[in-house]
Amino acid sequence: MLKYKIEVVLIKGVKWFLGLFPIKFRFKVADFLGILTYYLIKKRRNITYKNLNIAFPEKSEAELKKIAKASYKNAAKNVIIPMYLNDLIKKNWIEIENVEIADAANNKGKGFILTTIHLGGVEAGFSMTDRYDVYAVFKKQKNPYLNDLMSEYREQAGAHTILKNIENDSNTKIAEVFKNKGLLVLLSDHFSDDTEITFFGRKTKANVGNLLLGIKYNAPVVFGYSVFEDNKIKLRFVNEVVIEKKGKLRETLQYNTQKLFYEYEKVISKYPEQYMWQHNRWRD
Numbered sequence: 715m716l717k718y719k720i721e722v723v724l725i726k727g728v729k730w731f732l733g734l735f736p737i738k739f740r741f742k743v744a745d746f747l748g749i750l751t752y753y754l755i756k757k758r759r760n761i762t763y764k765n766l767n768i769a770f771p772e773k774s775e776a777e778l779k780k781i782a783k784a785s786y787k788n789a790a791k792n793v794i795i796p797m798y799l800n801d802l803i804k805k806n807w808i809e810i811e812n813v814e815i816a817d818a819a820n821n822k823g824k825g826f827i828l829t830t831i832h833l834g835g836v837e838a839g840f841s842m843t844d845r846y847d848v849y850a851v852f853k854k855q856k857n858p859y860l861n862d863l864m865s866e867y868r869e870q871a872g873a874h875t876i877l878k879n880i881e882n883d884s885n886t887k888i889a890e891v892f893k894n895k896g897l898l899v900l901l902s903d904h905f906s907d908d909t910e911i912t913f914f915g916r917k918t919k920a921n922v923g924n925l926l927l928g929i930k931y932n933a934p935v936v937f938g939y940s941v942f943e944d945n946k947i948k949l950r951f952v953n954e955v956v957i958e959k960k961g962k963l964r965e966t967l968q969y970n971t972q973k974l975f976y977e978y979e980k981v982i983s984k985y986p987e988q989y990m991w992q993h994n995r996w997r998d
Contacts, residue, residue: 718857725863729797737801741791748790752783762786762991769914770986784987788834788942792990795837795947796864799871808841808947812938815951816897819934820846825892826934829924829955831903831978832990834940835947839899842949843872847896851876851884892931900924903978904993909968911975918996920975922967925957929966937977941985952977 732740752759762785766778773781795802802808819826830836842848850868854877855861865875876887891898906921913920928935938951960969982989 718859721857722859722863725797725860729794732794733798733801737798737805737807740794740798744790744794745787747793748786748788749783751790752786758992761994765991765993765995766986768916768996769982769991781987782991785989785991788988789990789992791835791942792837795835796840796867796871799838799840799867802838802947803841803871808835808838808949810842810949810951812951813845815954816842816846816936816938819936819954820895820897822934823895824931824933825895826897826936827924827928828897828899828936828938829902829974830899830937830939831982832901832993833982833985834942834988836901836940838940838947839938839949840868840871840873842897847891847894848873848899849876849887849891849896850874850899850901851878851888853878888927889931892933898927898933900927902974905995905997909964909971911968911972913975913995914979916996920971922971925955925967925970925974928955928957929963937974939981941988952981 732743759782762782763778766773766781770778770781816826816828828839830839840848840850850873852864852875855864861875861877865877868875876884876891878884888898900923902921902924904921905919906923907919908922909920910917911920912918924935927933935955935957936951937953937955938949940947940949942948955970955974957966957970958973960966
């Protein structure tokens with residue numbers, strides 16, 4: 715447990731130190747740390763190239779290397795975004811596009827779900843707390859102090875973290891979100907055993923929780939994503955997801971999840987350097 719406490723102390727120290735400098739400099743430091751991680755952790759680097767070769771078999775080794783390194787830089791930026799979310803908001807680093815799509819879903823008065831992907835400055839989604847009561851579900855980390863610290867940073871910006879585990883009764887907390895007509899943010903692109911889909915031409919499995927919750931609570935599901943563009947973090951809403959019924963519930967979830975993943979694929983193909991390729995997405 716001591717090493718976990720030391721880890722949190724170091725993070726707090728880095729946050730304080732980088733906070734003395736402009737935001738652009740903080741992101742430059744994140745770029746450096748991302749590249750450092752690229753070289754130091756061979757296992758994740760191998761997974762990254764495995765994923766990229768599946769997604770883009772037509773690209774050269776040099777092109778894939780460029781995407782891989784940029785992806786690591788992007789991932790590192792997302793580590794520091796929660797630390798400085800209030801700064802990013804106050805200094806107008808975050809722009810929301812097509813917000814009328816989210817407002818229309820919110821105005822239905824049932825709460826709504828934002829289904830999104832590990833792309834761009836995804837952590838900046840918590841900046842929407844001036845418009846919505848924002849909650850997000852995250853996987854519990856091994857370091858309990860880190861869980862508390864990251865939740866604290868998000869709370870400072872007005873957002874709430876729900877840790878996905880039995881002890882914290884996450885299902886009850888999710889039910890409260892819809893009872894309070896809030897916005898539930900779900901990162902829905904990583905591997906899960908829920909249903910089989912095709913992603914970048916290769917069969918894999920995916921999570922259906924976003925659609926299942928939409929059906930269960932009769933709540934709108936909106937697809938949106940984030941990108942770094944024009945020296946801004948842009949939160950871009952795309953559309954409200956139309957859930958088409960296909961026989962039994964299992965078939966409905968599989969069909970509509972596949973539709974969503976086609977949408978994810980289009981966006982990722984447009985911004986491959988901003989996607990998190992370090993996750994073991996295709997498992998043999």
